[in-house]
Amino acid sequence: MAPNTAPALWPAPHASGAVDATVHVPGSKSVTNRALVLAALASEPGWLRRPLRSRDTLLMAGALRAMGVEIEEGVGPDGSGEAWRVLPTGLRGPATVDVGNAGTVMRFLPPVAALADGPIRFDGDPRSYERPLNGVIDALRTLGARIDDDGRGALPLTVHGGGALDGGPVSVDASSSSQFVSALLLSGPRFNQGVEVRHTGASLPSLPHIRMTVEMLRAVGAQVDTPESGGEPNVWRVTPGALLGRDLTVEPDLSNAQPFLAAALVTGGKVLIPDWPARTTQPGDRLREIFTEMGGTCELTEYGLEFTGSGAIHGIDVDLGDVGELTPGIAAVAALADSPSTLRGVAHLRLHETDRLAALTKEINELGGDVTETADGLHIRPRALHGGVFHTYEDHRMATAGAIIGLAVKGVQIENVATTAKTLPDFPDLWTGMLGN
């Protein structure tokens, strides 16, 4: 008998009433992967408490280990919580890095590899070959690195680390991904002359993620000048210097909190997310404002964020350029709203895990929806939806978007829900737990 290769279908639970749940959301992918890189580049050991353990972060840890960094399992210095202890060593090749489809791994690590002694080969999932990396490759060459690639500005490639990198000024068009800028800044303190990154493109997505990079660099002792600290627009400067080993507790992933907040909105229920930070650079914090405009109310207390749906869901006209990774979840809620929505500023999502604008349009429309792509986003006119298969294109946020729709629409089946393991392996259990099943 021929093997059955069709991806499994997961019946998305339909909500029989208003949810009322507390959901402990695991750590932030973006914070965990920056913290791992910074700890690996430090001059002394460091701790990461409550790191996210998901495909993207385990790939990052595995890649750093392959380059000689020791990452030990342990409990934090005060004995509480699970932690990783990172012991930076001389970075070395030869090594092979599997980036999977993690933007943070494929973009943040080539600059680290340029500092290693020996060749580091980068490879990954088929989709990783299509995601832009030209900004990092070209910039590293300008800064003195030797890289072998096939000329497409993408994976696979080999960085021939020389043990050090000159660094200095470099221009990069980061309109396709803010991660180009973050990547160069993160390793910048270890370049001989530091780095001055000048973004030359017409637009720059995901600015909060660049702010996260800057704040985390400063927290380990790096000196960073930014447009916001009185520097030139679109220019970031990192001074060369040693990095401290820190004891960092990773915040919950607020973008992964999105489907649970959406559940409160869609069912007219209530969800508490403990440990929601009072101040954060995570883009998911914008959900407090966006989901309030879409019909909920929220309160940030010492216990966390309590979000309550009113039973009504309103459409929204919003520029998501700063917070692009929230688009699939917002589109799912918008498809269930009482008025149309326009999501703008996210053309670069066509180069994410999948072409998210095309995928959302196709999948929502196949359930009976009325979504059209615009040049830089989506137009969503709510219509009565029906059940069917929601394809996910190996995109974790497509899977969680489908689950949101499934709360309100009977008979939705999510293809390959296991793809949520990219950033939230516990998703199916957390979801059914939230629903009291």
Ligand SMILES: O=C(O)C1=C[C@@H](OP(=O)(O)O)[C@@H](O)[C@H](O)C1
């Ligand atoms: O630096 C980061 O941690 C991220 C930056 C953003 O990338 P883009 O600027 O490519 O959208 C975001 O979408 C991604 O999920 C995580």
Ligand SMILES: C=C(OP(=O)(O)O)C(=O)O
């Ligand atoms: C775009 C995303 O991931 P990546 O870090 O792979 O770019 C995402 O998580 O939505």
